[in-house]
Amino acid sequence: MGSEKNASIKRIQATGQMKKIMADYFYQLDEAARSGSSKIAWCTSVGPAELLLSLGFQVYYPENHGAMLGATRQANDYIPVANAIGYSPDICSYLTSDIGAYIKQETPLTRAYPGIEGLPRPDVLVFNTNQCRDVQDWLGWYARELQVPIMGVSTFRNIGDVTDLAVTNIAGQIRELIPELEQISGNRFDLDRFREVMALSGRCTELWKQVLETNLAKPAPMSFFDATIQMGPAVVLRGSETAIAYYETLLAELKTRVSEGIGAVDNERFRLYWEGMPVWGKLRDLSELFIGLDTAVIASTYCNSWIFDAFDPEDPFNSMARAYTEIFIVRDEAFKQRYIEDIVSRFGLHGLIFHDSKTCPNNSNNRYCLPERLEESLQIPTLTINGDLNDMRCYSDEQAKTNIEAFIEQLESR
Amino acid sequence: MKYYVGIDIGASTTKALILDGERQVLGSGVVFSGADFSRAADEAFKRACEPVAEDVRSSCFITTTGYGRKNIAYADQNMTEISCHALGTYHHFPHPHTVVDIGGQDSKVITVEASGNRTHFRMNRKCAAGTGAFLEEMANRLQVELDDLNELALQAEQDIEINSYCTVFAASEILTRIREGVSVPDIVRGVFNSVIRRVIEMDPLEGSIVLCGGVVAYFPVLAKMFETRLGREIFVPPLPQLTGALGAALYSWKAEGDKNA
Numbered sequence: 001m002g003s004e005k006n007a008s009i010k011r012i013q014a015t016g017q018m019k020k021i022m023a024d025y026f027y028q029l030d031e032a033a034r035s036g037s038s039k040i041a042w043c044t045s046v047g048p049a050e051l052l053l054s055l056g057f058q059v060y061y062p063e064n065h066g067a068m069l070g071a072t073r074q075a076n077d078y079i080p081v082a083n084a085i086g087y088s089p090d091i092c093s094y095l096t097s098d099i100g101a102y103i104k105q106e107t108p109l110t111r112a113y114p115g116i117e118g119l120p121r122p123d124v125l126v127f128n129t130n131q132c133r134d135v136q137d138w139l140g141w142y143a144r145e146l147q148v149p150i151m152g153v154s155t156f157r158n159i160g161d162v163t164d165l166a167v168t169n170i171a172g173q174i175r176e177l178i179p180e181l182e183q184i185s186g187n188r189f190d191l192d193r194f195r196e197v198m199a200l201s202g203r204c205t206e207l208w209k210q211v212l213e214t215n216l217a218k219p220a221p222m223s224f225f226d227a228t229i230q231m232g233p234a235v236v237l238r239g240s241e242t243a244i245a246y247y248e249t250l251l252a253e254l255k256t257r258v259s260e261g262i263g264a265v266d267n268e269r270f271r272l273y274w275e276g277m278p279v280w281g282k283l284r285d286l287s288e289l290f291i292g293l294d295t296a297v298i299a300s301t302y303c304n305s306w307i308f309d310a311f312d313p314e315d316p317f318n319s320m321a322r323a324y325t326e327i328f329i330v331r332d333e334a335f336k337q338r339y340i341e342d343i344v345s346r347f348g349l350h351g352l353i354f355h356d357s358k359t360c361p362n363n364s365n366n367r368y369c370l371p372e373r374l375e376e377s378l379q380i381p382t383l384t385i386n387g388d389l390n391d392m393r394c395y396s397d398e399q400a401k402t403n404i405e406a407f408i409e410q411l412e413s414r
Numbered sequence: 415m416k417y418y419v420g421i422d423i424g425a426s427t428t429k430a431l432i433l434d435g436e437r438q439v440l441g442s443g444v445v446f447s448g449a450d451f452s453r454a455a456d457e458a459f460k461r462a463c464e465p466v467a468e469d470v471r472s473s474c475f476i477t478t479t480g481y482g483r484k485n486i487a488y489a490d491q492n493m494t495e496i497s498c499h500a501l502g503t504y505h506h507f508p509h510p511h512t513v514v515d516i517g518g519q520d521s522k523v524i525t526v527e528a529s530g531n532r533t534h535f536r537m538n539r540k541c542a543a544g545t546g547a548f549l550e551e552m553a554n555r556l557q558v559e560l561d562d563l564n565e566l567a568l569q570a571e572q573d574i575e576i577n578s579y580c581t582v583f584a585a586s587e588i589l590t591r592i593r594e595g596v597s598v599p600d601i602v603r604g605v606f607n608s609v610i611r612r613v614i615e616m617d618p619l620e621g622s623i624v625l626c627g628g629v630v631a632y633f634p635v636l637a638k639m640f641e642t643r644l645g646r647e648i649f650v651p652p653l654p655q656l657t658g659a660l661g662a663a664l665y666s667w668k669a670e671g672d673k674n675a
Contacts (some may be wrong), residue, residue: 221481381534398481399537405533406496413497413531 009284012226014250021231021242025088028112030307032058033120039185040120040140044135045235046305046324047128048153048174050201050316053239054194055178055185060120061236062138063131065109066094069101070280072108077101079391092134093359093390099141124184126177127152130364151177155325160335162326170321184310195313197239198320201312204238207247212299214254216347219263220298221254224266224274227286227303234306257308265296270411271348273340274300276355277389280398281334289401293408295311298373301328301340301365329363336365337373344378350411353404354384356357358394381414383407416670417466417474420662421459422495423451423482426518426546427628430458432470434665437505441465441587442656451482475670477662481519491669492518496524496535500660503624504530505664506651511622514613515657516629518546518637523617536616543579544612546629550603555585556598561604567635570603579612606636610643624649631655 032038038227041057044048045064052059069075075093078100083089085103087096101107102119109116125139125148136152143150153173178189189335208231214221222230230250237243257263272290274297290297305327312319328339340352354366354373361367371382385403388394417440418433424447431442442463442468447454457479463470476489485490495515503513504526513524521544525534542548553560574596578584584605591601609629613619623644632652640648651657 047574122584375534384536402481402494403537406494409497410532410535 008287009226009287009291010262012222012250012253012306014246014253015229017249018230018233018246019081021237021246023113024118024242025041025237026109027159029058029060029371030113030116039123041124041126041181042122042139043126044139044152045127046130046327047125047126048177048320048324050197050320051174051177052126052181053193054197055181055189056187057124057181057185057283058120059236060122062098063094063135064232065107065119066098066390067278067280068098068108068112070094070394071283073281073392074106074108075390077279078104079393089359089391089393091359093388094130095134095141096359097140097390098138101239102142102145103326118186122146122148122149124181125150126181128324129153130155130324132329132360144358149180151180153177153324158327158332159330160332162322166325167318167321170325174317174321180208197255198311198316199313200240200244201238201308202313204240204243204247205236205306205308205311205325207244207251208234209309211228211247211251211320212252212303212307214258215257215298218271218348219260219261219265219268220296220347221257221264222273222298223264223287223290224300224303224307225278225290227282227284227300228278230292231303231306239304247295263296264298265291265294267294268296269294270296270350270408271299272297273344273347273349273352274302274355275340275352275365277302277357277360279355279357279387279395280390280391282387282395282400285397286400286404289404293405297353299343302363304343305329333368335368336370337377340370340374341377344374345362349380351380351407352382353407354382356384356386358386358388359390359391381407381410415468415473417470418554418663418666418670419459419462419470419474419476419665420478420498421455421476421478421486421489422498422656422657422658422662422665423447423478423485424482424495424518424560424628424658425481425520427655428458428480428482429452429457429656429659430462430592431653431656431661432462432466432474433636433660435667437661437664437667439653442653442659444655447482452487454648455482455486466589475666477665477669479658479662490666493662493665495658496522496537497532498658498665499608499626500524500526500532500535500661501530502657502659502661503626503651505620505660506650507624509622511649512617512619514619514623514625514640516545516609516613516625517627521613521616521627522543523613523619525590525617528630538612538616541579542581543584544609548581548584548609549605549629549633551585552582552588552602556601558602563605564635566599566602566634567606567633567639569599572600572603574600574604575611576601576604577611578606579615584608603639606633606639607643609636610640614643619644622649624651626651626654626657628655668675
């Protein structure tokens with residue numbers, strides 16, 4: 001039932017520390033790019049970052065920049081610029097907003113981090129198509145624009161089990177990157193260093209998983225909307241001690257919340273799953289809307305996508321290949337259904353929200369009847385919201401709000 | 415005497431309805447929403463009060479719904495139009511059914527189970543196709559009065575298809591039909607068929623279908639065409655445009671009942 005309540009978001013104290021380590025990360029990248037002290041690799045967010053780090057590259061993630069453009073609501077200033085040069089409004093709006101911003105020579109980094117004047121110029125561009133083909137096309141534009149080498153891993157799609165054959169293939173593709181990366185970095189590949197980075201990444205991802213699993217508690221201590229911000233270090237700083245230290249701090253804070261019975265949402269009545277991309281430009285609005293409805297959105301495929309259980313420093317190539325291939329987005333519908341069923345059951349969820357993101361078909365999992373199959377198997381309702389990760393031309397506040405409120409009214413009447 | 419009021423502030427029109435304690439309709443009013451939701455709600459409420467001798471405002475419970483549901487300061491509560499339409503149709507058809515509500519700027523399909531609870535709902539996506547706004551645009555394109563569409567559709571001699579689910583593209587298709595010499599009544603029927611197709615694409619529409627909303631209120635031919643298309647009887651409540659307002663008034667009645675329980 002609609003009611004107007006004070007819906008303030010509870011601040012996670014650790015966030016201050018996160019802002020500092022993220023600032024340090026961007027300043028270090030900027031310094032490296034200016035001074036040439038380290039080579040810079042641009043890498044897709046679920047790409048072979050650990051290999052690049054082991055070779056001494058500083059790694060920049062364009063998807064993180066895309067999310068910043070969305071969250072700061074600047075994306076729609078830039079998407080039309082990319083549309084105008086021929087990139088369709090129907091393709092990834094991370095791509096179009098990021099390329100549009102580059103063409104205009106603007107970035108939210110300059111406002112967030114005084115002294116930074118632009119993106120760190122890449123020495124190499126490395127992709128993994130496990131997320132989608134768009135990431136390859138995205139980096140491809142920069143390769144042409146900046147005359148920088150591009151290389152990457154082409155993954156399998158819609159697979160059920162991750163077979164040894166697939167792992168061997170992907171591991172082989174990762175190995176094949178090494179000679180050229182050695183040449184660009186000026187460093188020899190060092191297996192022990194690679195193992196060290198894998199161990200650090202493994203520890204980071206393990207802690208991130210523990211952070212997300214604090215939401216098994218009732219009430220859940222952290223919302224999906226908080227988690228999309230808190231995952232920053234898991235994306236851009238995995239492979240470092242810094243990220244590990246951060247997640248230890250965050251985990252301790254969330255465990256305290258759990259022990260004290262403090263939830264992200266007071267009077268948590270309903271617990272929901274968010275499937276698909278965040279609507280970056282509406283994180284706060286949506287967070288407050290759900291708080292006002294006493295509803296906690298506490299589990300998601302998106303935030304889980306940076307949990308890499310398979311990482312094994314003793315077998316770094318194969319385990320990285322497996323970890324980056326067994327993520328949700330690569331898998332077939334049967335796997336996706338089982339995966340969500342398991343989470344709904346473990347987290348005690350009352351419903352699922354699917355975000356049909358106009359420009360992100362690969363991460364819009366409502367399009368092949370998954371909601372309907374889950375309603376049938378779980379006997380809980382689902383709701384699909386139309387929107388987009390960055391392009392707010394595709395999102396209607398009023399439609400989304402009415403749909404969400406009607407969904408909660410439906411849960412109330414059950 | 416206590417009165418139970420529902421006000422449905424829709425994108426195109428605002429509807430108000432008053433019930434007594436026996437859930438009998440005492441009055442109703444419909445006005446254009448315009449740009450001032452609050453004023454539209456006042457006006458619709460005033461019209462609904464006209465047949466009632468007593469001062470309704472002095473003893474009433476008000477539930478608002480629709481796009482402007484949160485703009486009315488004196489409302490006691492608000493509910494979404496999804497819930498209100500479901501309760502409104504269930505009042506007349508207390509058995510499992512699927513509600514098809516075609517409003518000014520959106521369409522909804524809502525599944526109601528035997529208990530009256532909703533199990534599922536869908537709203538049309540971002541385009542106006544399949545809504546009253548689409549019909550307004552098509553009438554404008556054909557240079558006929560909106561009020562004449564129903565009669566024109568009844569004069570049609572053939573079924574033609576307007577396929578596009580983009581209102582602008584549909585208008586282009588109409589131009590093509592005009593060039594082909596298709597008569598205006600046939601095109602108008604095609605336009606209604608297009609509305610039906612947009613709804614059929616939203617849901618399998620199983621079981622009993624209850625059709626409501628302003629579009630079927632003004633264009634009853636649509637219900638007949640739905641029946642032909644689906645091959646089964648379509649139910650229409652007595653005041654189809656006021657279904658949301660009725661549902662809201664019933665929520666008012668329930669809220670008072672809950673308070674007294």
